[in-house]
Amino acid sequence: MHIIDRRLNPKGKSLTNRQRFLRRVKAQVRQAVRESSARRGVQDLEQGGELSIPREGVREPSFRRSSSTGIRSGVLPGNKDFVEGDTIPRPPGGGGRGNEGSPDGGGEDDFRFVLSRDEFIDLFLEDLELPDMIKQRTAASDQMVPLRAGYSVSGSPANLALTRTMRNSMARRLALKRPKGAEIRSLYEEIEALERSGRDPQRLTALRATLADKLRMSRQIPYIDPLDVRYRRFQQVPKPVAQAVMFCLMDVSGSMSESMKDLAKRFFMLLHLFLKRRYERVEVVFIRHTHIAQEVDEDTFFHDPQTGGTVVSTALDEMLKVVRARYPAGDWNIYCAQASDGDNTTSDNRRAAQLLADTILPLCQYYAYIEVGRSDGGPEPFGLGSRDRESDLWRTYRTIADRGGPMVMRQVRHRREIFPVFRELFRRASEGSPTP
């Protein structure tokens, strides 16, 4: 008997089969991902999950005998009180006849299975695109990679290109007719044999002369000449690194309720997720503001309540300050998402608009403004029929957005709107313009 330990064998032998399966049902899976993503939170989105797709696309048909025609018979265990000749009403739906279920098991209408996190997010973000990625700058420091670039005649011994060197050496030896080792050896042997036997001294002299000649030649023509030596050459090539910074701006004044913050958070996280898949390096800066603005960490950003008035331009100022200090626009792709309930001190509107249009937008790849509303009735900033009654900030920003530029704005009032809005913002250009 042999025992073989296969536990260390590669896992996921079925992986290609799984991918083939997903490819086959891609359209249906995509649809299912969209539908299920509307129902789940952002954190859940990171986890993949169970999907169900119509059975139709994955059916494996075969010739089978129908389960509803003709005279069928069956033998079952567990008779309680039937006797021969009894009649029994037919169970509804043809159930109770286990051996006639569909071969896939279950006989459900839908085929259910679990997608991994990566598969899920890939499908979810599949046809989305980051607008305006031109500024994929190469960062200056320590981002060089050595790349093979032919051969050179100088270099470090570690980079000696042996094959190339030996090829050169052989070509030179052949061309200059350097005597081979075997030739010289056979001469030696012949001379030795002649010397021992003492016959044919004439030939011996001739051989000695030839040998001397050959030895001289092999001394003069070296086996490997410095001329032959080649080294592998490497060139330092700057490695393009796409890096992005994402600014999250949020109004945390008293008028922002927890549910509004939750909406904003979802949007921020989605954007972060998306950027993370497009850029190798994504940094996030959280800036909250009331009538004053400050940069905070994530936890404080979402959970620490603040009171005060609302002056939007302070946040924009703070952002500019951070950009100037840490994220030079030449090296970073700058994305900004602002969430607010639309309140702003009236006197600040002009200054905010000016700041945004003249300074911030030219720096940004993309500026998204999300105006969050309340889903639960209550004293909401928009009131009933709110789509008509626009907030001050909304009106102000719209004049800027209308002028073009990398800015979009949307209103979100309920969790289920987050995904559609997000998809709409980042839809691939071919499917329609991202700007309103």
Added chain:
Amino acid sequence: MTLTTDDRLLYAGADWNFDTIQQVHDAIERIAVGDMGLDVYPNRIEVITAEQMLDAYASNGMPLYYKHWSFGKHFVQHEMMYRKGMRGLAYEIVINSNPCISYIMEENSTTMQALVIAHAGFGHNHFFKNNYLFRQWTDADAILGYLDFAQKYIADCEEKHGHRAVERVLDAAHALRTHGIFRYPRTKVADLRSEEQRERERHANQERIFNDLWRTVPGGDVQLSSPTSSDRRRALLQLPQENILYFLEKTAPRLAGWQRELLRIVRQIAQYFYPQMQTKVMNEGCATYCHHRIMRRLHDEGRISDGAWMEVMHSHTNVIFQPEFDDPRYSGLNPYALGYAIMEDIERICLDPTDEDRAWFPDIAGTPDHMAVLRDVWANYRDESFILQFLSPKVMRDFRLFHIIDDAAQPRIRVDAIHDERGYRRLRRALARQYDVAWLDPDIQVIDVDLEGDRRLRLQHRVLDSITLEEADAQRVLGHLADLWGYDVLLEEISAETGGKLKEHSASPRNRVI
């Protein structure tokens, strides 16, 4: 209570290592081969993880298999059920090959490993090596080599002709898989080893005789062959033919060489699994009987502890549990339960027969060597004949079996026979029929095709008990068949009793270049 370590114990505790496995295997082998007279292929035991077990599930338990989306589908299905805890994993998978490969999972306790080795490594193994169906139909020495060839060949085709093209052929071939089997032995024994060789030679021959000049020879005036009679034509095409895949491989006019080879691969593998379909009850019954007797003997001899024996009994009773028909857990007769019950009963009939047994089984009742009887049963029967021959009234009573007839024309189901004196024989016949593959798979044959005319392929389904084909599925399969054939196909459903036509399906090829 005192803890004593007994020298005779093979192992203690649940943790195992390769030495204990070896010892356990040797002890089991001594009982299985020495006492029970089993005749087995050499064993190869491979330890795998749960994840690898899931992988193996998806490809019919085979260690290597070609790639196809349907295996991926089964994989995601098993995976979900496993993750949700709806279904545990099998403790083992065993492959009919020489050497006989059994997979055991690393999570199992030593006792479970012993049980698995007794069950798969000796029970199934003996059955594979000795049952006439396996001897006749499968080539245990070469199956792994053949699967390896199939995997490489199909991967190669994918590279040459594209995923889509290969997938379309495989989809179609899979749909016809149940009708790609020779049900009656032919003169030539399956020899999978020469398959690869044959393919290479065919390819080489094609390359050798290739001559581009033929392309330039003006066509047009094709010789008008003399109109052959339809009888002669059918004889030439070996019609009627129930192996549809074989017929397509040999006759379909539009298939390329590699496409024929794919059909052949699917057909060969289906043929390999054919005996397993016909011997589910016997195979599992044999393995269950063997593991139970072997483990009991180990316990009797004091080689395993009482605790281990309890563990064995626990999983043994789980395996042979048979829910009753009105139980929500009921999903058909459990082949382990039925097979084990009948075999245990054969042992009882041999050793301790009653008058009833003497009347029903005069040949074996009272035979002193029950193992010889069982070995003979394992070697020479399949499920259908096994049940027809050996299902005793006692087992029917124990299972409280009853036979129902569900006539679609009647409003109610009728109970035809129960486990009583009048019903035993009818009950047994009905149950045996349930396991007759020739009755389970619809009888569909290619009956005629006019290769010089419209090339429409005609098939016939001989309908038994007026059970026609599942309409939607039949239409889909027929579509695949038309794709492979390249021209229209027609399937008639003819009543076997009256000869009247019940239904007709037809399909046309959907894409010209399958």
